[in-house]
Amino acid sequence: MNQSLIHYGIVISNSVDKKAFIHHVLSKKCIGALGIFNAYDGVLFSDLAIAEFIEKEHRHHTIEITTSENRPLRTFSSGERRKLFLEYCLAQNPDYIIFDNPFDHLDQQSRIELHHQLFKLSHSISILQLSHQKENLLSFIKHRGSVSESSFVVSEINKLIEPQIIKYKSDFPSSLVSFKETYETLIKFHQISVNYEEQTIVKNISWEVNHGEFWQLIGPNGSGKSTLLSLITGDNPKAFGQDITIFDRKKGSGESVWDIKRKIGYFSTHLTELFKRNHTVEQMVLSGFFDSIGLYVKPSGLQQQKALQWLDVIEMRHLKSNYFNRLSLGQQRLVLIVRALIKQPPLLILDEPFEGLDIENTALVSQLINSLVENSEITIIYVSHTVEKTLAPSHIYELIPTQDGSIGQLKLEG
Numbered sequence: 001m002n003q004s005l006i007h008y009g010i011v012i013s014n015s016v017d018k019k020a021f022i023h024h025v026l027s028k029k030c031i032g033a034l035g036i037f038n039a040y041d042g043v044l045f046s047d048l049a050i051a052e053f054i055e056k057e058h059r060h061h062t063i064e065i066t067t068s069e070n071r072p073l074r075t076f077s078s079g080e081r082r083k084l085f086l087e088y089c090l091a092q093n094p095d096y097i098i099f100d101n102p103f104d105h106l107d108q109q110s111r112i113e114l115h116h117q118l119f120k121l122s123h124s125i126s127i128l129q130l131s132h133q134k135e136n137l138l139s140f141i142k143h144r145g146s147v148s149e150s151s152f153v154v155s156e157i158n159k160l161i162e163p164q165i166i167k168y169k170s171d172f173p174s175s176l177v178s179f180k181e182t183y184e185t186l187i188k189f190h191q192i193s194v195n196y197e198e199q200t201i202v203k204n205i206s207w208e209v210n211h212g213e214f215w216q217l218i219g220p221n222g223s224g225k226s227t228l229l230s231l232i233t234g235d236n237p238k239a240f241g242q243d244i245t246i247f248d249r250k251k252g253s254g255e256s257v258w259d260i261k262r263k264i265g266y267f268s269t270h271l272t273e274l275f276k277r278n279h280t281v282e283q284m285v286l287s288g289f290f291d292s293i294g295l296y297v298k299p300s301g302l303q304q305q306k307a308l309q310w311l312d313v314i315e316m317r318h319l320k321s322n323y324f325n326r327l328s329l330g331q332q333r334l335v336l337i338v339r340a341l342i343k344q345p346p347l348l349i350l351d352e353p354f355e356g357l358d359i360e361n362t363a364l365v366s367q368l369i370n371s372l373v374e375n376s377e378i379t380i381i382y383v384s385h386t387v388e389k390t391l392a393p394s395h396i397y398e399l400i401p402t403q404d405g406s407i408g409q410l411k412l413e414g
């Protein structure tokens with residue numbers, strides 16, 4: 001495609017079936033402005049492509065991209081995965097690459113570096129960028145458009161009607177599960193370290209999270225944010241033998257992982273990476289009551305009612321019987337966020353809740369979080385690489401990488 005390099009930036013909202021649109025482009029069925037891509041072979045760089053790759057490695061017990069490290073892509077942090085996957089895409093020597101929200105999961109420095117890298121790349125390869133937000137379109141891409149929901153035709157961006165930020169008036173549904181116990185110290189880490197073989201990931205972390213606090217956890221890619229969260233949720237055996245107090249109880253004093261999970265609502269963009277079952281949207285929301293991913297027990301009528309009320313909040317009741325797997329990634333993430341908070345747990349953990357959301361859904365999730373902060377006693381920890389102007393965490397904990405693993409510091413104390 002060298003002689004006719006063309007770059008396109010396309011704004012795509014969560015209501016467009018992005019999977020189908022991408023398939024449409026890659027299978028050379030574009031009409032109109034994007035028709036030029038029909039003559040060429042492209043590859044996809046996206047969260048979905050990465051998730052499928054991880055699934056493939058898992059299924060075949062192989063390691064393809066990260067052979068030098070001898071561990072599967074799944075064990076790398078979100079930002080690391082993206083960098084490694086880009087190398088993999090380039091190695092295939094495609095005519096063009098579809099970059100679906102390329103800046104997601106990246107810290108500020110990595111965003112700047114990727115912007116430079118893509119600019120250089122644009123001299124040798126065509127780029128089709130998809131972005132949920134107009135502000136994230138690459139500055140050097142001159143052709144810009146938005147894609148229509150039904151025909152996938154691209155129209156000029158200046159003809160676009162700006163999306164309206166919906167103010168959600170409906171009150172959020174009340175809680176069904178009542179947690180009678182209150183906890184003073186939800187999390188207390190004392191001098192916690194985590195190593196993988198000879199590499200130290202975090203070192204001597206002492207961090208305390210108390211009742212009703214609203215925390216943001218920050219740090220560059222690979223600094224250990226998700227690792228810390230996995231120590232809390234009971235998903236990391238590295239917690240064993242360390243001085244960790246969770247819900248006022250010393251870890252290792254007889255509590256089961258399920259005791260802990262019962263009190264936590266958890267969302268991560270990786271939650272459904274290997275999830276292949278045909279569960280409906282409603283079942284997925286309901287599973288939040290049972291701390292499972294997907295529904296394996298019969299819910300009560302009241303629980304079903306509650307799930308529908310929550311689907312109303314995210315305006316997805318009409319999709320309740322659709323298969324979760326068929327939703328767009330943005331819709332799946334909204335469903336999983338609601339799944340995390342349906343039981344209104346004492347502790348809510350949101351690992352990158354804004355990734356993959358368009359401007360309207362970002363506003364909705366911000367409003368959901370703010371409403372919980374104002375109207376409940378839930379303690380919240382969220383991870384985000386970007387500053388959400390509408391959120392005002394009362395505390396910020398920062399991981400700072402050093403040669404011997406990340407150290408932690410309190411950046412903002414409420």
Ligand SMILES: Nc1ncnc2c1ncn2[C@@H]1O[C@H](COP(=O)(O)OP(=O)(O)OP(=O)(O)O)[C@@H](O)[C@H]1O
Nearest residue numbers: 075076077078079080196221222223224225226227
């Ligand atoms: N099983 C493992 N073996 C070796 N290293 C691992 C393993 N799991 C995680 N790591 C490494 O631990 C480091 C911290 O990962 P983690 O996912 O906690 O980072 P993060 O701060 O959440 O990053 P990001 O912002 O990119 O999501 C990464 O360098 C990752 O590669």
